[in-house]
Amino acid sequence: MNLYIVRHGESEGNRSKKIQGTMDFPLTDLGHEQAGAVASFCQELDIEYVYSSDLKRASTTAEAIAKEFGQRVHRWEALREVHLGPMQGLTREEIAEKFPETKEKPLITSGLPGTETNEALTERSHSVLRQLKKAHAHDNVAIVSHGGFISCLLMYILVGENWASYERPFMIGNTSVTHLEWRKREDRYLLHYTNRTAHLDSIRTEINVKHGLL
Secondary structure, rough: OOOEEOOOOEEEEHHHEEOOOOOOEEHHHHHHHHHHHHHHHHHHHHEEEEEEEOOHHHHHHHHHHHHHHHOEEEEOHHHHHOHHEEEEEEEEHHHHHHHHHHHHHHHHHHOOOOOHHHHHHHHHHHHHHHHHHHHOOOOOEEEEOHHHHHHHHHHHHHHHHHHOOOOOOOOOOOOOEEEEEOOOOOOOEEEEEEEHHHHHHHHHHHHHHHOOOO
């Protein structure tokens, strides 16, 4: 299986610097442009199935990709962003003020009451991978998800159930693509690349021109 993991385009929550979690925000105009760009890139990948978080910012991005192949998007709640409970809808500054115990800690694994637990994230990661491997052992599959959950999923793949004990070193930009290959015979993963965003170069250039940076 070739698994292409895509983060959603810029959302209204991203633009306002809010921690979104499972709150539902639509894409911004830039987010729609980014979705179009990653969809064009995916033309090269021969995608056979498209799965997506059911949150708007992800499913709208997934729809742009699926349209390139005349496919439908399979919405899957298991691909949602990490639930961050009382921190959702706040900026990082507001979180630090309201919940000082989270300072110097990754928000995803802060352990703050009301947030998704490490154990739940471990089980969710295991379940997603198990179902994908069972259904698509020899297929090219795209999943559209969220920065936090993508980083957890990658850590689970790399180090297993103790992933939360390690620092998550990944940069996962809007509409970045990460390519994993799972080889059934050996039951092993090969990581081809992470955070590929070259498809956004033309958008960045256009923005820089508008702002007089070139």
